[in-house]
Amino acid sequence: xxxxxxxxxxxxxxxxxxxxxxxxxxxxxxxxxxxxxxxxxxxxxxxxxxxxxxxxxxxxxxxxxxxxxxxxxxxxxxxxxxxxxxxxxxxxxxxxxxxxxxxxxxxxxxxxxxxxxxxxxxxxxxxxxxxxxxxxxxxxxxxxxxxxxxxxxxxxxxxxxxxxxxxxxxxxxxxxxxxxxxxxxxxxxxxxxxxxxxxxxxxxxxxxxxxxxxxxxxxxxxxxxxxxxxxxxxxxxxxxxxxxxxxxxxxxxxxxxxxxxxxxxxxxxxxxxxxxxxxxxxxxxxxxxxxxxxxxxxxxxxxxxxxxxxxxxxxxxxxxxxxxxxxxxxxxxxxxxxxxxxxxxxxxxxxxxxxxxxxxxxxxxxxxxxxxxxxxxxxxxxxxxxxxxxxxxxxxxxxxxxxxxxxxxx
Amino acid sequence: xxxxxxxxxxxxxxxxxxxxxxxxxxxxxxxxxxxxxxxxxxxxxxxxxxxxxxxxxxxxxxxxxxxxxxxxxxxxxxxxxxxxxxxxxxxxxxxxxxxxxxxxxxxxxxxxxxxxxxxxxxxxxxxxxxxxxxxxxxxxxxxxxxxxxxxxxxxxxxxxxxxxxxxxxxxxxxxxxxxxxxxxxxxxxxxxxxxxxxxxxxxxxxxxxxxxxxxxxxxxxxxxxxxxxxxxxxxxxxxxxxxxxxxxxxxxxxxxxxxxxxxxxxxxxxxxxxxxxxxxxxxxxxxxxxxxxxxxxxxxxxxxxxxxxxxxxxxxxxxxxxxxxxxxxxxxxxxxxxxxxxxxxxxxxxxxxxxxxxxxxxxxxxxxxxxxxxxxxxxxxxxxxxxxxxxxxxxxxxxxxxxxxxxxxx
Numbered sequence: 001x002x003x004x005x006x007x008x009x010x011x012x013x014x015x016x017x018x019x020x021x022x023x024x025x026x027x028x029x030x031x032x033x034x035x036x037x038x039x040x041x042x043x044x045x046x047x048x049x050x051x052x053x054x055x056x057x058x059x060x061x062x063x064x065x066x067x068x069x070x071x072x073x074x075x076x077x078x079x080x081x082x083x084x085x086x087x088x089x090x091x092x093x094x095x096x097x098x099x100x101x102x103x104x105x106x107x108x109x110x111x112x113x114x115x116x117x118x119x120x121x122x123x124x125x126x127x128x129x130x131x132x133x134x135x136x137x138x139x140x141x142x143x144x145x146x147x148x149x150x151x152x153x154x155x156x157x158x159x160x161x162x163x164x165x166x167x168x169x170x171x172x173x174x175x176x177x178x179x180x181x182x183x184x185x186x187x188x189x190x191x192x193x194x195x196x197x198x199x200x201x202x203x204x205x206x207x208x209x210x211x212x213x214x215x216x217x218x219x220x221x222x223x224x225x226x227x228x229x230x231x232x233x234x235x236x237x238x239x240x241x242x243x244x245x246x247x248x249x250x251x252x253x254x255x256x257x258x259x260x261x262x263x264x265x266x267x268x269x270x271x272x273x274x275x276x277x278x279x280x281x282x283x284x285x286x287x288x289x290x291x292x293x294x295x296x297x298x299x300x301x302x303x304x305x306x307x308x309x310x311x312x313x314x315x316x317x318x319x320x321x322x323x324x325x326x327x328x329x330x331x332x333x334x335x336x337x338x339x340x341x342x343x344x345x346x347x348x349x350x351x352x353x354x355x356x357x358x359x360x361x362x363x364x365x366x367x368x369x370x371x372x373x374x375x376x377x378x379x380x381x382x383x384x385x386x387x388x389x390x391x392x393x394x395x396x397x398x399x400x401x402x403x404x405x406x407x408x409x410x
Numbered sequence: 411x412x413x414x415x416x417x418x419x420x421x422x423x424x425x426x427x428x429x430x431x432x433x434x435x436x437x438x439x440x441x442x443x444x445x446x447x448x449x450x451x452x453x454x455x456x457x458x459x460x461x462x463x464x465x466x467x468x469x470x471x472x473x474x475x476x477x478x479x480x481x482x483x484x485x486x487x488x489x490x491x492x493x494x495x496x497x498x499x500x501x502x503x504x505x506x507x508x509x510x511x512x513x514x515x516x517x518x519x520x521x522x523x524x525x526x527x528x529x530x531x532x533x534x535x536x537x538x539x540x541x542x543x544x545x546x547x548x549x550x551x552x553x554x555x556x557x558x559x560x561x562x563x564x565x566x567x568x569x570x571x572x573x574x575x576x577x578x579x580x581x582x583x584x585x586x587x588x589x590x591x592x593x594x595x596x597x598x599x600x601x602x603x604x605x606x607x608x609x610x611x612x613x614x615x616x617x618x619x620x621x622x623x624x625x626x627x628x629x630x631x632x633x634x635x636x637x638x639x640x641x642x643x644x645x646x647x648x649x650x651x652x653x654x655x656x657x658x659x660x661x662x663x664x665x666x667x668x669x670x671x672x673x674x675x676x677x678x679x680x681x682x683x684x685x686x687x688x689x690x691x692x693x694x695x696x697x698x699x700x701x702x703x704x705x706x707x708x709x710x711x712x713x714x715x716x717x718x719x720x721x722x723x724x725x726x727x728x729x730x731x732x733x734x735x736x737x738x739x740x741x742x743x744x745x746x747x748x749x750x751x752x753x754x755x756x757x758x759x760x761x762x763x764x765x766x767x768x769x770x771x772x773x774x775x776x777x778x779x780x781x782x783x784x785x786x787x788x789x790x791x792x793x794x795x796x797x798x799x800x801x802x803x804x805x806x807x808x809x810x811x812x813x814x815x816x817x818x819x820x
Contacts, residue, residue: 057737074734088551119430211617343433
């Protein structure tokens with residue numbers, strides 16, 4: 001958690017770090033800046049020193065909401081550096097980063113670089129920074145100091161994520177209720193106005209329900225039939241809902257304007273489930289239960305994925321372990337950490353050998369089976385937290401039923 | 411525009427480029443991938459060759475919607491590279507980028523790197539790429555080949571931006587209508603249910619109205635009083651609306667899920683405008699008109715900013731030219747290009763010496779005056795396109811009135 005950062009800097013022999021970037025969403029800046037709503041701004045911290053936020057004058061008022069000490073870049077001489085370098089932004093920024101390090105009392109040493117930015121700008125800046133011989137600028141591999149801090153959530157973060165979870169569950173309930181209230185018309189479904197219900201109508205409803213609860217969609221999946229057989233197909237807005245088709249509904253909203261996410265998936269069949277979908281669903285639910293049972297505090301995460309792969313392979317399904325090129329069967333990670341980023345550490349993958357389950361982890365468990373050529377996919381996902389006692393607790397309370405019965409037919 | 415890319419590669423002596431990154435919104439990938447809804451994926455192009463999109467298997471179906479040739483990373487051997495490097499992602503990716511270049515027939519030469527990613531990952535990858543002696547990997551300064559292409563929009567892009575503009579204007583009208591229908595209660599305002607209207611209520615309404623039109627908010631500013639005096643203060647949701655306060659309303663939504671933006675600002679006073687706000691507003695509107703008159707095809711953009719700075723300085727206001735550290739007066743750029751990114755080239759700043767006005771530019775003109783200690787700010791912004799005849803045309807048709815008269819008092 002955030003309070004670990006100073007210890008991590010010691011462990012990794014880093015004297016300071018700089019978090020920088022442009023307008024791309026920058027989870028390290030959001031995290032260290034306590035959610036301040038700024039689109040630029042640089043954060044510097046010396047080991048054992050305080051965290052300083054530096055921004056342009058026009059963002060000063062928002063930056064102060066971070067609760068951090070804030071200075072403007074003009075106040076610290078960025079404009080002078082610009083003039084000195086004949087308005088070459090990369091050159092000026094490289095010199096300015098040296099100024100910032102001296103401002104926080106770091107005259108030399110190893111400096112971690114974090115944040116998110118355009119790759120050409122990052123590289124051009126790095127080339128100039130690397131020429132400043134008093135500092136060694138370090139590009140840590142994953143998980144960095146910041147990612148390591150982020151992968152164990154503190155009590156405030158968990159409280160926020162529980163609230164996002166509760167709201168997300170309510171939105172899924174609203175979508176279920178809407179669909180259950182549709183009227184069957186052959187293979188299709190009509191709303192109360194007699195219009196054919198489409199995926200777009202459901203997605204619009206979900207986005208409105210999220211917004212009404214202070215959440216925002218970040219690209220939900222509502223993929224029916226063969227589309228659901230491709231794990232990251234989003235679903236076509238103009239496709240009409242149909243009875244007896246598997247629908248993969250993966251909802252991963254976040255707090256409005258950036259913040260903590262929830263991540264949950266259900267597979268639904270409207271009215272009835274065809275036998276092959278029911279069988280795949282049962283196999284996925286077995287995998288889900290096996291995964292939860294395989295959990296153990298301090299256990300390596302990859303074991304959970306391998307046990308699930310064993311399960312699927314024993315039932316004749318290809319996995320990305322048995323065939324890395326397969327486009328059907330079970331071909332993704334079992335889960336991933338979730339927080340300010342939708343994909344954080346830990347990774348629950350057979351390829352992630354070093355992650356272990358720790359108190360404060362918040363991560364998904366999401367086995368699935370995908371058969372686009374048979375016209376369906378199935379995935380079921382809950383978000384879990386490891387509580388203070390080391391227990392695995394699901395934040396996703398919404399029912400896991402496969403079939404949505406139509407109220408008209410009840 | 412996109413069709414210029416090949417010519418630009420010739421002009422800049424680049425043999426190929428690679429666009430890469432993680433889950434950060436990646437405008438280069440969006441642009442070259444024709445809006446395909448993928449969160450990973452690498453794009454490679456040889457000069458005079460076709461554009462290839464490479465993605466993980468789980469994104470294959472969405473990637474194909476780009477219309478580009480698509481291959482999976484597994485198919486091109488990424489998993490073999492992972493195994494070969496003992497699952498070190500950066501090492502494997504560096505080797506894989508070499509594989510991709512050879513796949514498109516580029517055995518050596520200068521390769522531009524574009525996209526958006528975590529800075530530590532970019533730098534670690536770049537250090538490994540730089541060791542591949544057959545290629546020189548190039549971090550272009552701004553504007554890169556991609557940014558240069560993006561700064562002149564083609565007919566399809568302009569049609570989309572006109573549609574986003576029209577919808578944004580309608581949303582601003584909806585906000586105006588809502589406010590005009592409020593009932594005065596002393597200095598405050600009540601809605602039809604007798605509840606005190608707040609900034610949060612207006613922001614929620616705006617977000618709903620955007621969504622109903624297929625747009626999404628990306629952080630709108632609705633800042634009243636002293637908050638509006640700080641150019642990028644967002645406005646406090648729980649602050650009640652008040653009569654006679656300047657409200658800076660900066661709306662910059664984009665197409666749902668990523669896409670083209672609009673950008674427009676109005677300053678409103680509910681009921682009446684205090685004299686000092688009216689005076690500042692008049693001065694800003696003069697600046698706006700002066701800027702539009704200063705436009706000329708192929709003229710350097712910085713001249714427009716300088717003429718506006720002359721105007722403000724002559725009336726006794728500090729500018730970021732007369733005092734780079736000022737936190738009041740006029741302290742930002744006059745405008746910026748808008749497209750898939752909210753801030754693109756050209757930049758209309760006294761510090762941007764090389765940009766000129768060209769056919770197909772879409773950019774904002776947004777003079778403002780900020781006096782947080784006097785309790786107000788004023789900004790007025792339209793988005794303009796330079797049409798095929800070189801004429802400057804505003805896409806922001808919404809009225810520029812300062813005062814919203816209350817219908818109850820009319």
